Amino acid sequence: MSNHSASHHSVKRDYAVNGRLPMLAGIALVIGGISTGAAFVLVNLIRFFTNLFFFQTLSLVERSPAHHALGPWVIAVPALGGLIVGLMARYGSDKIRGHGIPEAIEAVLFGKSKMSPKVAVLKPLSSGIVIGSGGPFGAEGPIIMTGGSIASLLAQYLHLTAAERKTLLVAGACAGMTAIFGTPVAAVLLAIELLLFELRPRSLLPVALACAVAGFLRPFLFDAGPLFPLQTAAAGTVALGSCVLAGLLCGVLGAVLTLALYRTEDAFSKLRLHWMWWPAIGGLVVGLGGYFEPRALGVGYDVIGDLLNNRLAIEVAVALLAVKAVIWIAALGSGTSGGVLAPLLMLGAGLGVVLGPFLPGGSPGLWALVCMAGVLGSVLGAPLTAIVFAFGLTHDSEALLPLLLTTAVAYGFSVLTMKRGIMTEKIARRGLHIYREYGVDPLERSHVEDLMTRDVVTIDAAMPVSTALERHFGSHAAHRAYPVVADGRVLGTLHRSAITAAHAGDDAGLSCGDLIAVGQGAGIDKSTEKGTLTVLLPSQTGRAAAGQMAALSVARMPVVENLATMRLVGIVSLRDLLAPSEHALHEETHRERLRGPAQAPVRQSS
Numbered sequence: 209m210s211n212h213s214a215s216h217h218s219v220k221r222d223y224a225v226n227g228r229l230p231m232l233a234g235i236a237l238v239i240g241g242i243s244t245g246a247a248f249v250l251v252n253l254i255r256f257f258t259n260l261f262f263f264q265t266l267s268l269v270e271r272s273p274a275h276h277a278l279g280p281w282v283i284a285v286p287a288l289g290g291l292i293v294g295l296m297a298r299y300g301s302d303k304i305r306g307h308g309i310p311e312a313i314e315a316v317l318f319g320k321s322k323m324s325p326k327v328a329v330l331k332p333l334s335s336g337i338v339i340g341s342g343g344p345f346g347a348e349g350p351i352i353m354t355g356g357s358i359a360s361l362l363a364q365y366l367h368l369t370a371a372e373r374k375t376l377l378v379a380g381a382c383a384g385m386t387a388i389f390g391t392p393v394a395a396v397l398l399a400i401e402l403l404l405f406e407l408r409p410r411s412l413l414p415v416a417l418a419c420a421v422a423g424f425l426r427p428f429l430f431d432a433g434p435l436f437p438l439q440t441a442a443a444g445t446v447a448l449g450s451c452v453l454a455g456l457l458c459g460v461l462g463a464v465l466t467l468a469l470y471r472t473e474d475a476f477s478k479l480r481l482h483w484m485w486w487p488a489i490g491g492l493v494v495g496l497g498g499y500f501e502p503r504a505l506g507v508g509y510d511v512i513g514d515l516l517n518n519r520l521a522i523e524v525a526v527a528l529l530a531v532k533a534v535i536w537i538a539a540l541g542s543g544t545s546g547g548v549l550a551p552l553l554m555l556g557a558g559l560g561v562v563l564g565p566f567l568p569g570g571s572p573g574l575w576a577l578v579c580m581a582g583v584l585g586s587v588l589g590a591p592l593t594a595i596v597f598a599f600g601l602t603h604d605s606e607a608l609l610p611l612l613l614t615t616a617v618a619y620g621f622s623v624l625t626m627k628r629g630i631m632t633e634k635i636a637r638r639g640l641h642i643y644r645e646y647g648v649d650p651l652e653r654s655h656v657e658d659l660m661t662r663d664v665v666t667i668d669a670a671m672p673v674s675t676a677l678e679r680h681f682g683s684h685a686a687h688r689a690y691p692v693v694a695d696g697r698v699l700g701t702l703h704r705s706a707i708t709a710a711h712a713g714d715d716a717g718l719s720c721g722d723l724i725a726v727g728q729g730a731g732i733d734k735s736t737e738k739g740t741l742t743v744l745l746p747s748q749t750g751r752a753a754a755g756q757m758a759a760l761s762v763a764r765m766p767v768v769e770n771l772a773t774m775r776l777v778g779i780v781s782l783r784d785l786l787a788p789s790e791h792a793l794h795e796e797t798h799r800e801r802l803r804g805p806a807q808a809p810v811r812q813s814s
Contacts, residue, residue: 224749226410232372236414239362239376240383240421243355247387247422248429250332250351257340258506261285272510273342274502282342282502283495289341290491290544293334294484297543301326304334305483305543309349310634312356312381312403318640321360321373328357334545341491342498342505344536346550347388355384375411378403379418389435391600392423394593401590402631405646436513438602440574443610447569451610454563454575455617458582461559462622465533465552466587466630472541473634483543490542497535504532508554515557516580516602518572522562529558548630549584553601556583570610577602578610582618589629589644591619650788651750659750659787660767660778667702669694669721676702676720677711687781691766692720697774698743698766700724743768744780754785 252268259267262276262285276282297305304327315321335350359380363373381403382395389395399415400407426432443451476486498505511528514520520528536551560579564572577598585594595611598604622629632642667676667690680690681704689703699721710723718726742760744753744767757765757780767778 223409228372229410229413232375232410232414233417235362235366235376236379236418237421239355239359239380240418241425242358242362243351243380243383243418244387244422244425244429246332246354246358247347247351247384250336250347250354251388251430253332253336254339254347254507257289257336261289261341272503273498273505276502280499282505283492283499285491286342286494286498286505286539287488287491289337289343290487290489290494290539290542291485293338293544294487296330296334296337297487297545298482298484300330303327304330304353304545306545306634309352309402309548310631312352312377313631313642314635314638314640315356315360316374316377316403317405317642320370321377322364323357323360323377325357325361328354328361331357331545335547338487338539338545339507342494343491343539343544343546344494344497344504344506344508344532344551345539345546345548346507346553347547348385348549349547350545351384351388352381352547356381371410374404375414378411379415382415383418383422386419386422387426387430389597389601390423390426390430390433391597392419394597394600395419395422397593397596398590401593402588434603435509435601436516438516438573438577438604438607440571440577440604440607442606443570443574445569447567447574447610448613450567450569450575451578451613452617454560454567454579455582455614456621457559457563458556458579458614458618459586459621459625461555462583462586462618463626465537465555465583466626466633468533468537469541469630470633472537473543476542486542487539487544490539490544493538494535497531501528501531503528504535507550508532509550512550512554512557512580515554515561516573516576518561518564518576520561522565525558525561529555532558548587552584552587553580556580559583574607574610577604577607578614581611582614585615586618586622587630589619589622589631591615594619649751650792651754651785654750654788655746656744656748656750656753656767656780657746657778659753659784660744660746660780661784662778664691664766664776664779666691666693666776667720668692669699669719669724671720673707673710673718673720673723677707681707687764689762689764691776691779692724693776694721696776698768698776701742701762701764701766703762743771743774745770746777750785750788753780757782757785 255268255270258271258273259265259269262273262278263271278285301324303311303324315323331350332354335347339345339347356377359376360373363376378399382399385398386392386395396416396419404411479486503511515525532551533555540546540548557576557580560576561572563579564575567575581594581598584597585591588594594615598611599608628636632644635642667680669692689701692699692702702720702724707723710718742765744756744765746767753765764779764781766776767780769775769777
């Protein structure tokens with residue numbers, strides 16, 4: 209390898225250099241602490257409103273709404289909470305409607321990760337009212353929206369870029385989830401699978417740091433240890449088939465819940481009432497369900513614990529979960545404020561309780577746990593998050609292998625049968641499509657020195673404008689722009705529009721170098737114009753080159769050895785930038801036959 213080639217390869221890195229990463233990491237540490245505090249406030253808001261609505265006391269003591277003594281009046285309580293939140297949404301901010309995660313995704317992908325102060329205040333307040341008045345939700349969705357809003361506001365105050373705001377928004381959201389559930393690793397995976405839409409050090413590191421801080425601070429504000437401690441026996445080999453069946457049924461349940469939710473939203477949208485009233489109507493359904501099954505009201509962590517530890521008879525579990533499913537779908541479909549994780553955990557665990565007596569190879573608690581993860585993974589479209597989340601909630605290491613298989617099957621079922629999931633359907637209905645697969649961009653894997661054309665047609669700086677127009681921009685011209693060089697040094701790029709205008713005006717007698725020096729018209733790119741770099745470097749990625757060309761609205765850019773010498777070494781065109789994508793398409797579509805030993809290609813020496 210030549211010294212010239214070796215010098216270029218020596219500057220290539222596994223990751224892009226980002227000098228602002230330490231600053232983002234430091235801010236993320238602070239956000240981790242702030243989001244933990246926000247989670248503590250949200251949990252106490254839920255406790256406060258639960259005591260106020262169901263027990264008519266001003267207290268922060270944790271009490272289940274199932275122990276109320278309101279009788280039939282309990283039907284009106286969730287309706288009252290829904291009415292209050294409907295008014296808050298209409299006259300405060302309609303961004304508080306929904307379960308939080310789709311709203312966070314939309315802000316990241318389509319809103320430049322900007323959130324308003326109103327959302328940061330009204331989202332936890334509205335969620336506290338809804339859940340405190342019996343809404344069948346968990347606190348995770350609201351805290352994801354609240355933590356994200358606080359982080360976004362801080363990023364806006366510090367005048368950070370949209371990409372940096374996104375990182376901090378997700379860091380705040382996932383730190384809040386960590387504080388609620390005590391599952392920092394699952395929160396990081398949620399960011400990767402559902403919120404970031406990239407996997408770069410600039411985003412992964414701040415999110416991981418924020419979640420770690422939240423995890424360390426959590427014992428000071430909440431009970432330490434797993435939320436649902438569980439220890440099941442190791443599954444036998446026969447459990448393989450049981451896990452596959454359980455995964456398929458989890459996928460079916462996840463699909464049914466998703467479809468039912470959006471059918472309910474469609475039904476509410478056909479009502480001849482302003483959407484402000486919908487949460488109150490949904491609250492009436494919640495109240496009716498809670499009248500017959502009081503334990504279906506509220507967050508229901510105690511019910512999840514009973515299901516995992518097999519403390520409920522199948523008949524009781526079926527009745528409770530049927531009511532929970534109906535009131536959850538009705539409430540969420542009405543557009544009120546609440547989360548989806550806790551209800552999905554409960555419904556999935558209930559499926560496992562029902563299947564437990566019929567599935568060989570594991571204890572009843574195992575099937576409740578793996579079905580809990582399977583339903584969560586299929587509905588969210590985040591299987592790794594669901595697996596690690598289930599482990600983080602229980603610390604049951606023996607269940608990891610069944611968790612992996614069951615959740616993978618459930619996720620595969622949803623991918624093959626559902627066009628969109630519960631997290632993306634609402635966004636799609638607003639005309640915004642989200643493609644959730646992502647990989648390394650072919651342009652990220654290629655560098656300018658790999659893509660550029662080395663044999664470059666240039667214009668000498670001393671050449672008169674009239675000569676250059678006739679020689680390079682006539683009817684026979686192969687390109688619309690050429691680099692202008694003097695002694696091998698790039699002065700700029702001359703475009704057809706600029707030289708045509710110069711020839712028709714008073715600049716026809718100038719040389720091309722002089723035209724570059726004085727030209728301010730369209731189509732004349734100097735090597736540095738107001739700080740904008742109009743040349744490429746060999747070590748840049750194809751993606752960086754494409755972005756630079758798009759920003760300047762040019763189809764060709766010269767490549768220089770370095771900014772000190774400005775020596776021309778090549779040129780990159782739009783056609784060059786298409787080559788990696790063409791290669792990637794070939795890898796995706798070309799099917800190769802297996803070659804025998806006699807047909808194996810011979811490797812030639814270099």
